[in-house]
Amino acid sequence: MQVNNEFKPTIVAFCCNWCSYAGADLSGTNRLNYPANVKIIRVPCSCRVNPMFILRAFQRGADGVIICGCHPGDCHYTTGNYYARRRMTLLFSMLDYLGIEKGRTRVEWVSAAEGAKFAATMNEFVETVTKLGENKRLEDLRCKN
Amino acid sequence: MQRIGVFVCWCGTNIAATVDVKAVAEALGKEPGVVFATDYQYMCSQAGQDMIRDAIQEHNLGGVVICSCSPRMHETTFRKTAEKAGLNPYMVEIANIREQCSWIHKDMPTATEKAIILGRAAIAKVHLNAPLTAGESPVTKRALVIGGGIAGIQTALDIADAGFPVDIVEKKPTIGGKMTQIDKTFPTLDCAACILTPKMVEAAQNENIRIFSYSEVDSVKGFVGNFHATIRRKARYVKEDVCTGCGLCTEKCPQKKVPNEFNLGLDNRRAIYIPFAQAVPKVATIDPNYCTMLKSGKCGVCAKVCTAGAIDYKQKDELIEEDYGAIVVATGFNPIKLDHYDEYAYSQSPDVVTSLEFERLMNAAGPTAGTLLRPSDGEHPHTLVFVQCVGSRETRDCGKPYCSKICCMYTAKHAMLCREKYPDTEVYVFYIDVRTPGKNFDEFYRRAVEEYGVHYIKGMVGKVVPENGKLKVQASDLLSNEQIHIDADMVILAAAIEPDESARSIATMLTASMDTNDFFTEAHPKLRPVESPTAGIFLSGVCQGPKDIPETVAQAGAAASKVIGLLAKDHLMCNPCVAEANELMCNGCSSCEKVCPYGAITYSDKEFPGPNRTRVLRRVASVNPAVCQGCGACTVACPSGAMDLKGFSTSQIMAEVDAICK
């Protein structure tokens, strides 16, 4: 996919249906730009995000993975994001322990009203990952063209 | 492999201006399994839907991908279209190429490329979709109203009138709420008690209404149509069904120095008390914090004087379990505490009072029997200064950023009543703005100024200093740009109102969301103002935002009509995207059960075929589809992957990941 030398990272964003996906929609409605490398996958709740999904994304060539959910206390399912918070904290810590760059993973709480925050977060995240460069440490080399 | 049809919407120019829709349709048409791909100006229009329907039938499609606006917009529309064409509605997936593509990218090649990838992800997902059927869950035809103020009473009465049983849970010993403490109502100046107390009696006498006074909701489980609540009836140490409300005990009780909360501490009550004469239920309650019998076991006067034998010092809290189909929150408000407003000398001088305290001082049933007297010396005040927006529209931390909405009008009311009853008084009102947007409101305010001669001064009071029995008020007049000094006898502060302190914990219990000020959030600020985003939870009164009485009553009725609409149904369609356990893979380890917020997972021992034709007994999980809400917490907690979520299965999400990262 890379045409010129400018590195365009592949970013997967898991967004919960009730807050963050709606927040992403709102940033669209308000025409707030963020890079096209961010592709959103809709999940019912941040607690639906299995660490396997994140590793799989990295394996298949993602350069960064971000998980967005309702703010703690505002989960549509009451407690889902609390579980997600613990799971992701431990997973990220493990990835760091294995020597994977910290900036490639992120959790951000974005409410349905925070379209601006969604766009800002994505811009920031893409910038961080772009600086980190291609994800070599976690990528499955077989999947490269 | 499914036979998939792809439909790319232009959304007029909303999508087509930045996404090359023809190129998207063409590229996606080449994806494996796609047998039909097209584009159209407005897929959601009747013509667009007809096109989808015809294509499903003509090409015998097993899956449909619509590249259009957000699924939050039209997923339901397109699911219905598929259903009309004979396809299971859950075989439709939406690629969001408007909100999450065309509207945020300006460059056509970039947006087109992204739209193709989003389309591919949806195609990859729909390949793994399975037809889903929504189950049905029964509706318990009973409503719970939390809070027994005018909002709760009105909602309960309206629901009861429609023939459904309602329970009101009120934490105070009597229903009635804040309106019982109010003297007269604006802008008509009719007596609050005269219009409220008949409603309280009506609620008590309605055979469809049960009132749990002096009670709190301990826990709520379940979901729309099927809530299960535990109500704690606090021990009032008086048998409610035996007490006649004669009030003899409240006269004989030797503990006389208990601040009377009904009069906001302006006078005292006994340790056993009936809040006010028209209380409903009219029964006595013992205050365990002051009763000497309960504290030290010595006294027992009330039990001796009670001829009915209603006193029971050994009474314990009682827990009541009940099922409900709908819950209405009507938890109301309180004036804010003024501890942080030293500039008004509220804590220093008893003659600086809040508007609600002033309300009691003007009330015939109040501590002064309706004669306006200074709390400090019982003298008749001559100069009164009203200060508006105390804590409202305040950017400092101690105040509230919002307008409390009712203060302008009740201040005008107080000023007017003062001048009417005591023409010898001078009344000043300091305001930032006077807000009178209501029927007959501005007329009312103008009457206060023009007919009653109330001095309205635009400006804030800087300081109130108690000195020689007077209150020295320093203020600025912003219109004449002058400093003003007034020697006042009383200062009345229009304190901001805030949601009751119980609201936060109730919101957590009900999984209803709140805004930063602890007001309950409505499902839609304009189109669904009386519903909470959590299905089955409705909002009534000030718990949702500041309101006056007529607005509260209007919202109470609206909430009731929504509840009636829900309870009128025998069954509700369930969300078919629920978790499901694969029994063959389940370990029975209970990990899923521990994280399930709804208690939807249960375990049973089942026999399975083992090696060599044996039977093996194994503990396996099963999900109640009527209770499961489909969050998916269990799917990640499950180590074996036995738990999966329909509509968002592990393999579907993996397929999307693969399609995006390809």
Next chain:
Amino acid sequence: MQELIKAKAIELLENGTVDRVLGWKTGEFFYDLTPAVFTSREEIEKDFVYSVFSGANLSKYLVKESRKDGKVAAFLKPCDTYSFNQLLKEHRIWRDHVHVVGIACDGMCDMEKIRAYGAKGVLSVERDGDTLKLETLYGPMTMNKADAEAERCICCKSRKLVAYDEKIGEDGDVIENSGRFDMVAKLEAMTPDERYAFWQGELSKCIRCNACRNVCPACTCEKCVFDNPKSGIAQKAAVNSFEESMYHIIRAFHVASRCTDCGECSRVCPQNIPLHLLNRKFIKDINELYGEYQSGADLETRPPLMNFTQEDCEPSVVYERGGKQA
């Protein structure tokens, strides 16, 4: 000790308390003891072995054994009793089909260490108090038991038996400063590049023999996700480094907050990959972020990953702590 245990095993069988006994017998080599089920006095007298190499954690075998008819006796060392409790907590063992004999333990030995000490052609090892008596092809020799102790026993977390019906010997206490997280802390202090190099070096040795999974008392799934084609991550063979990393990360995550740190994974790894350092990382993080938690210590406490508090730290805590950023 062996004689006491064998006598107890025979007693329990013969007085009808149990129908089977779960213990150890010699495998391919004398130091390679493997779990075995005994049903008679003769079998026990002939094959039952308890020695400094009885490291194998028998609790996992109770998942299957306890489901059979009749009762089984199991000899569990302190660390095994933690696994036993955890399995009970997860309803994997039928408690009333098991008679647990707790046996006090002060550390098992590692043949590798004996070899490293300089012993060659070892034919047998016998313990005598603090000394090991070795028979070798080149004659007898002795060494301190302490010098032969397995790594996991040197930093033993607890000598306390947390579950038993009866016990042999006097068990000890939970050991507070076992030093078991020292290596994790050392890794954390490295730069990400160093850590990456360390783990690539270790994990790339993996041959995906699945021994770690097969021995792990927390890995008792009816069907492992890595064997289930529907899970989307099933893998048969290791093709490149990330496949193994992913396998080990997911395995560690699946047992996180359930792993009792028994150390079996590292013991059985034919490639000597320090797999316990992955599990210990999770345990250390959980202890630091969510409060001390030892799985298997009791039957009631909720595992931290199935629990939460409203005040939990945010995942961004990872960016702020740990090793230096590259």
